[in-house]
Amino acid sequence: MTDPAPIVVGSATTVELRAGVSTSKRWMELLAAIGETRSISAAARAVHLSYKAAWDAVDAMNNLADAPLVARTKGGKGGGGTVLTARGQQLVATFRAVEAENQRFLSMMNARIESGGGHKQQDLTILGRLTMMTSARNHFSGTVVAIKAGAVNDEVELELSGGDRIAATVTHESAENLGLKLGSPAVALVKASWVIVATESGDGPHLKLSARNQLRGTVRQITPGAVNTEVVIALGGGNSVAAIITNTSAQELALVAGMPATAIFKASSVILGVSL
DSSP states (O other), X not given: OOOOOOOOOOOOOEEEETTEEEEEHHHXXXXXXXXXXXXXHHHHHHTTOOHHHHHHHHHHHHHHSSSOSEEEEOOOTTOOEEEEOHHHXXXXXXXXXXHHHHHHHHHHHHHHHHHTOHHHHHHHHHHHHHTOOOSOSEEEEEEEEEEEOOSSEEEEEEEETTSOEEEEEEEHHHHHHHTOXXXXXXXXXXXXXXXXXXXXXXXXXXXXXXXXXEEEEEEEEEEEOSSEEEEEEEOGGGOEEEEEEEHHHHHHHTOOTTOEEXXXXXXXXXXXXXXX
């Protein structure tokens, strides 16, 4: 198994004033592209903006600057075009100087991180996960410990830090696109509304369920709402799983903090993701 590529710290340069962001890298790239191509349409394509969005940005920059940054040239033998003014060229040069200094700092910092050992790389991995924003209430980080390939779907098992395992059913194509393999890290997402809460009953036989994931833990928090109740179940290793159930269900289960409970959800309800 090959070692994963090292994680490096990067940044996008912006110039900020007390009132907020004054200019961004994308605007400066647009100005630079105008200087190189002398065409607003070509410059817009180069920075992946629409023609209108590019002109809107140019108008905004011209209004904000102390002198015009972009000028339209009249048509002639070679046709009209769009050029940077001397002020625009100066502004781009200043931004490039700031960007170069920022890159020098990043190179030095990444070199220090690389010499600091594996724990710093692991810390950067965790920081990268914390930037992920999704609508799913439950985020689990784990390691792929089993892959059962099928003709259409694959079953993938992740082992969490506390020892619990989560099974996910994904298409074979998705598993390949994600590059999933034994030992590789992955993230599992599960919406709270997809989680069923079960408690142990002293009377009657225990039910056998077809749901692949049954995580046993302890009720840590109960938050009633107007219609639904959020239940958080603490798992091993500091992990937890949240479920949204009806208020009626919460009352019938007689949920109280500290009681044993099981979070149940199907393998098909799990979405897998990996870091780029």
